[in-house]
Amino acid sequence: MTATNPTTDAAHQKIAITVDHLVKCFAEIEVLQDVSLAVPEGTVTSIIGSSGSGKSTLLRCLNLLERPDSGEVCIAGERFQFGNGQRIAHSDLERLRSRVTMVFQQFNLWPHLSALGNVIEAPRHVKRLGRRQARQLGEHYLEKVGMIDKRDTYPVALSGGQQQRVAIARALAMEPEILLFDEPTSALDPELVSEVLSVIRDLADEGRTMLLVTHEMHFAREVSDQVVYLDTGRIEVAGTPESVFNDPRCQKFASPTA
Amino acid sequence: MNYSWLSDPFYQEYLWTGFVNTLWLVAVSATAGLALAVLTALARLRGPRPIAWLASAYVTVIRGTPLLVQLFFFYYGVGRLMEGVPGLRESWFWPIVREPFFFGALTFTLSVGAYSGEIFRGAMQSVPAGELEAGRAFGLSPWQILYRLWLPRAFQIGLPSLTGEMILLLKSVPLVSTIAVMDLLQAANIVRDETFLVYEPLLLITGIYLAIVILLTLVMRTVERSFPGVRATQGRWLPMRRL
Ligand SMILES: Nc1ncnc2c1ncn2[C@@H]1O[C@H](COP(=O)(O)OP(=O)(O)OP(=O)(O)O)[C@@H](O)[C@H]1O
Ligand SMILES: [Mg+2]
Numbered sequence: 026m027t028a029t030n031p032t033t034d035a036a037h038q039k040i041a042i043t044v045d046h047l048v049k050c051f052a053e054i055e056v057l058q059d060v061s062l063a064v065p066e067g068t069v070t071s072i073i074g075s076s077g078s079g080k081s082t083l084l085r086c087l088n089l090l091e092r093p094d095s096g097e098v099c100i101a102g103e104r105f106q107f108g109n110g111q112r113i114a115h116s117d118l119e120r121l122r123s124r125v126t127m128v129f130q131q132f133n134l135w136p137h138l139s140a141l142g143n144v145i146e147a148p149r150h151v152k153r154l155g156r157r158q159a160r161q162l163g164e165h166y167l168e169k170v171g172m173i174d175k176r177d178t179y180p181v182a183l184s185g186g187q188q189q190r191v192a193i194a195r196a197l198a199m200e201p202e203i204l205l206f207d208e209p210t211s212a213l214d215p216e217l218v219s220e221v222l223s224v225i226r227d228l229a230d231e232g233r234t235m236l237l238v239t240h241e242m243h244f245a246r247e248v249s250d251q252v253v254y255l256d257t258g259r260i261e262v263a264g265t266p267e268s269v270f271n272d273p274r275c276q277k278f279a280s281p282t283a
Numbered sequence: 284m285n286y287s288w289l290s291d292p293f294y295q296e297y298l299w300t301g302f303v304n305t306l307w308l309v310a311v312s313a314t315a316g317l318a319l320a321v322l323t324a325l326a327r328l329r330g331p332r333p334i335a336w337l338a339s340a341y342v343t344v345i346r347g348t349p350l351l352v353q354l355f356f357f358y359y360g361v362g363r364l365m366e367g368v369p370g371l372r373e374s375w376f377w378p379i380v381r382e383p384f385f386f387g388a389l390t391f392t393l394s395v396g397a398y399s400g401e402i403f404r405g406a407m408q409s410v411p412a413g414e415l416e417a418g419r420a421f422g423l424s425p426w427q428i429l430y431r432l433w434l435p436r437a438f439q440i441g442l443p444s445l446t447g448e449m450i451l452l453l454k455s456v457p458l459v460s461t462i463a464v465m466d467l468l469q470a471a472n473i474v475r476d477e478t479f480l481v482y483e484p485l486l487l488i489t490g491i492y493l494a495i496v497i498l499l500t501l502v503m504r505t506v507e508r509s510f511p512g513v514r515a516t517q518g519r520w521l522p523m524r525r526l
Contacts, residue, residue, distance in 0.1 A: 088420055115424060122422035133417035136512045137435050147421035150431065179512035199421065 038065040040099075041203055041234040042087065047096035047107075049082055056082045057093070058258040064203075064251070067232040071245035071266075074255035075278060080238040081130075083255065084205050087236070088125045089118060101125050101202045123151055126196035130208040132188040134180040140167060140191045141176040144198045152199070166194040170224050186217030193224055204228065206237040246270060254278070286487075288478050294470075301470035302491065304384065305456050308466070311388045313449055316395025321434065323400030324407055338400070345397035350390070351458050358386040358462045387459040391452060399448045406441030407433060439510045446503035450496050467491060 042064040049057040056079045064070045072080045085091040087100055095108030101124035103117065134143050144163040148154045154162065167173045170190040180188055189209055196204055209225065210218045222244050229235060229248040239245050245252060245266065252269040254262040262272045269275060288294050326338035345353070365371055365380065379385055410433055418428040438445075457468035471484035478484075 090416060090420055119422040119424070122420060127417075127420045129413060129417065129420075131413050133411075133413040135414055135417070135432055135436075137439060137510070138512070146431070147423065150427055151422040181512060195421070 038067070040064065041066040041068075041101065042236070043097075043099045044083075044087070045097040045099075047083075047086060047093050047098065049079075049086055049091060049093045056258050057086065060096075060255075060258070060260055062253060062260065062263070064234065064236060066234050068250035069229045069233075069235045069237060069248050070251040070253060071249040072236065072238045072253045072255055073240070073242070073245060073269075073275070073278070074261075077257075078255045079258040080255055081207050084127070084207050084236060084238055087203075087205060088122055088127055089113065090127075119151060123147075123199050124201050125203045125205060126199045126201040127205040127207065128189070128192050128196050128209050130211050132180075132185070132192045132212070134188055134192055134195070136180050139177050139179055140172060140183070140194075143180070143191055144195045147195070148198050162198055162200075163194070166197045167191070169197065170194045171220075184217060185213045186220045189213065189221045190224055193221070193228075197228075202234060204233060204235045206235065206239070208238050208240065210239070210241060242270070284483055284486075285480055286483055288474060288480065288483075289487075294474055297465065297470040297473055298467070298487075300465050301467040301488075304464060305453070305466045306495075308384070308387055308391060308456050308459065308464075309449070309453050312391035312395055312452060315388070315392040316452075317399060317445070319392060319396030320399035320403045323396055324404040324437075325429075327400070327404055328407060341393075342397045342400060345393055346401075350394060350455055351461070353394070354387065354390045354458055354462060357390050358383060362386060383459065383462040383464045386462060387456075387464050391455060394455070395448065395452055398451075399445055402441050402444045402448065403437060406437040406444075409440055410436045439512075442503065442507045442510070446500065446507075449499060449503070453492065453495060453499065 040063050042062070044060055044062040047057055047060040048055060060079075060083060062070075072083065074080050082091055086093045087098060089105070092113075093107040097107070098105045101121065103121050103124075105113065135146065138146060141160070141163050144166060145154075145159040148159045148162055149156070164173060164176065167176050170193050172187060172190050172194060175183060175187060175191075180191070183191065189212075193209075206225065210221050213221065218241070222241065225235075225237070226244075226248055237245070237249070247266075249266050251263065252266045253260055254269055254272075254275040256275075256278075262269050262274050264272075323338045323342065326334045327342075328335075330338060362381070371377060371380075414436065415428055415433060418432045423431065456466055459466050460469040460472060463469070467488040471488045474484040475481055
């Protein structure tokens, strides 16, 4: 695990995501207030913060599940400016979402499709891969998350941890440049958390660009290159895991578990 | 009990025609009605305001008036009006459109569209939002989300209630005997009028209806069970293996 410091390495590293003065409101309430952030390629950034601080909203603004009100996002080579009333074409969205995929807290697998069916759905119908090619791809990534034996099993017959591993395979099968994780272990029974974390740790070790919202402080400290502490829609502290977890401003939030 | 008339080829012919017509009416109205139901549900959930309003008015009117009255309305009202439309009598579809069968199918289709449309709307709404959001997050188009994720899941959820609707449809069919369609009841009426036997023909067609309903239920249950993944039981999700 290379715990690189983004401030010193920034000069050599390409930036995968830049967020500039991002604002998102829900009914007059600014859920994100002027958020700016840079994520270098091949690094892991964890977003921590208390419930309702806007972590999910920030993540969802990156793949445009939420449309920000103003600011700018550059992600996977695409630049999106908000607040100028511009429409975003479906083809741009489709390209963005093939390059930036997401793993959800509630897994959100499609119950009428088998594990393999879930994994190859988007490669088949968004990337329009052939059946055989998609199947190979799907099996490859199910293998990677240790779920190849369950390829024909439907989500109801899988444990939470297994469902989340299939969901990770689904996100990997698009061969994205960036992976977004929104509290991937929060809906899991405690004994199932580690199997999912170990898959995520392997991905971090591969040098994938990942953004991870999590309440697992130990894990965040261990895998992250950068930690961002979000408080009521504002980035309160950002930096290396050590610097953030030792910062007095997030002591009250992070210290009991860290 | 006197069933000697059953050996008369004339009555056999009537009963057979009644049986076939009954099944045809169910098949045609169920198919067209379910298509209409999907459109109605979609219009109410996602349509632009005037269309959503129109769909809702349609549902209110159909569900708010008696089926028999609707049947008469279409057969006597609309049917007569159509005779006055210039050129219609000469057109190729006039022979279809002047048949009482057509008005029966039309009425039942509209009825299924309204009742099942509401069931379908509820089913579509109870598909967890996260599943559709996952579709968006992976770049599926709104159209793909609709036909690859939303509709299949809504069918799965709504299937048990839709089975009930199909049974109600079958049992509405005897109403068409009032507009001179040769259905099972009409056949039984003819037997009664000619042989002065009241109970025997009624008992026979009752048995036939019951047999069709049982068959229909079994078929629908098989469809429900063979739906991939899960089966909905009164709003709860049960894994296949526990059934
Ligand atoms: N669709 C929405 N409509 C209105 N308000 C919303 C919506 N989504 C989120 N919010 C509000 O925005 C705020 C931030 O929500 P968000 O889900 O981003 O928080 P979070 O940091 O992810 O919290 P948690 O740790 O509980 O997941 C909350 O106050 C929430 O009520
Ligand atoms: Mg959240």
